[in-house]
Every structure is written in structure tokens, then in C-alpha cells.
Amino acid sequence: MAQWLSLSEAISSIVHDGDCVALEGFTHLIPFAAGHEIIRQGRRNLSLIRMTPDLIYDQMIGAGCASKLTFSWGGNPGVGSLHRFRDAVEHSWPAPLQLEERSHSDLANAYVAGAANLPFTVLRGYAGSDLPRVSSHIRTIMCPFTGEELAATPAVRPDVSIIHAQKADRKGNVLCGVFSACRKKPS
16 A cells, blocks of 8 residues: 655655665656755755756755766756756865766666666676776676676665656556557548
């Protein structure tokens, strides 16, 4: 049975200083209200994870909530650069920000590996990339079946994951990002 709480109560009870937190969603599903509540409650030393950190993560970084960011692309095409993200990286303001950069496919697969309780994910995506040379979390392994060299990266297991959904019920069912289109049949 799902538990119903106000957003303030939910953030207060599930997000704690030092937690690893993922707020995922794209465009209309970005959990801005949850991010703003985390800022209001003054959470600190969070390890944030997001495929594409954008304005809400920039605000959380600027408010001093974050100590680490795991991401695959930072920015927002509609509004430009993330200024507080840049300040934290270049000037340690408002606090130093540790970075773990991954590719989109890496981070998506790392979430799946974490959900499956696997220690890491395997992918081909870094072949020919410079990222393995500068990222200590990217290792190589040999495929036991083909001998092919593949990239391996750690699974992602946030302490808290927050998504924005359009509907939910007391049984725990959630409607999230479902779109459909239909064309009127010609008469």
C-alpha cells in the first residue's frame, strides 16, 4: 500500500544530509517541486545523480546542497549554461563539487544494473572515446564468450530516487509520461 505524504513531509522523511539522490525526468516531468523542497529544507552534502542536470540541479548546487554530481551531460539548450555548476567546478563556490561524468548509455545501464542488484554494467560505448583515460570509474573487461574488450562501470544505486508523475493511486500504480496520439478516422 502506498503511503500518502505532503511533499514537505516526504522530503523530510526520505532525503537526509549525505544521501545519494536522483531526481530524474525530462521536460514536463522534471521534479522541480521536490528539488525546491530539498533546497528549502537545507539539505547538504548530497551526491546528486541525473542524466542531464539542468536548472533544478543548478539551483541545488547554487544553494549549497551538493558535494558530488554524477551526470552524462550538463546544460539546458533552452536557457544555456548552468552558471552555479560552473562556479562550483571552477571556483569551489558555494562549495567544491566532485564530478563523475558518464555517457547517456552508461548512466542508463548503470541504473538498470543497480535495480538488478548487479555490481556493474558492461557496454561498448566508450570504444574510441577519451573519457576512459580521465575517468577512474571506467574499466575494461574481456568478454568471456568472444574475447572482446568492453567497458565496465559501477552500478548506480541512489539512496533516494524521485520522479514527477502525472497520476498515482493508493495501490502504488503510477502514470508517468504516457503520451498517445490518434487520428480521426475518415468518415
